[in-house]
Amino acid sequence: MASWGMTRARTLHRVPRRPGLILGLLALSQVAVVALWWRWGWRIGLPAMLLTHLTVVWATLYPRATLLCPALSRLPTARREVWLTIDDGPSADTGPILDLLERHDARATFFLVGERAVAQPERVRDILRRGHGIGNHSASHPDTRFWRLGPAAMEDEIGRNQSLLTVVSGQTPRWFRSVVGMTNPFVGLSLKRHRLARVAWSARGFDGVDCDPDQVLARLTRDIAPGAIVLLHEGAAHGHNVEILARLLEWLAREGYATVVPSEPADSP
Ligand SMILES: [Zn+2]
Incomplete structure (x- = not known):
């Protein structure tokens, strides 16, 4: 069990700096497609259009793609340390999970869904009281729609969850996890507004x-x-x-792995 130093946390905590740039480039690519189509006809224009669209679809649906928005996928360390991140809570599992973590002297970050947090505020406060971190995992977890939310709906999911979690827990999250790992071009706008850094993963079991x-x-x-x-x-x-x-905790102990939670940037509002 360890906490990461502030300098390291700053470098790990990367808020998208110019999310508007990628939107501008995407718009520009479509202007280029129209120009190609107009000049050379559909034989050039159509493949160009498909290529640009497929790139955006891939970058949205592939959870580790960082084309549209930066993401932290692993911690830069050679030590046997892992960051446990637990999505979709709070839930009836939260209490037993906290007991387990305590028994193993382990720490984790819980990526919480705002509407679930409001319905179970005690569980959220337990997470923090027992030494773990919380992150933003959207207000309502719209798993089938998240990838295609526009800027206003995206802001409602991310920004509203910031408010909900701050009211319930007294803490404002600094980390964000995309719903089902999907990240469209508008996610970065809300992350920048709320000074959130996106966290992906390097190991998952489809649990x-x-x-x-x-x-x-x-x-x-x-x-x-x-x-x-x-x-x-x-x-x-x-x-x-x-x-x-x-x-998993038994396996980690056997293999000599410790759990770490990166500390949050000191300049958080
Ligand atoms: Zn989820």
Whole structure:
């Protein structure tokens, strides 16, 4: 268990600096497509259009793509340390998860959904009281729509969750996790406005959907290396999230891994 120094946290905590730039470039690429189409016809214009559109679709849907918005995918360390990140809470699993973490002297960051936090404020306060961090994982977790939200709807999900979590917990999150890992060109605008840095992951077991703890654990441990950011979930309908974490914590202890939570930038408002 360790906390990261402030200098390191500053370099890890990267708020998108010019999210408008990528939007401008995307608009420009479409002007170029129209120009190509007009000058050379559809044989050049159509492939150019498809190429630019597919690039944006790929960058939106591929969770580790950073074309549209920077993301932290692993910690730059050679030490056997991992950052546990737990999405989708709070939930009925939060209490048992906190007990487990305490038993293993482990720390984690909980990426919370605002509307769930408002309904279970005690669980949010427990997370902080017991020494863990919280992050922003949208206000309502619109998993089927998140990738195609426009700037206003995106701001409603990200900005509103900042307000909800601040009211419930007394702390303003500094980290953001995209819903189902999807990040369209508008995410960066809200992250900049709220001084949030996006966190992706380097190890995941699909424990949000898969109900076989053996398979989930095999997928997770295969990708765990020094500096891994581990994506976990709580409250999944299959009910195995706590068991998965228990077995992961045992594995980490056996393999000599410690858990770390990067400290938040000191210049936070
Ligand atoms: Zn989620």
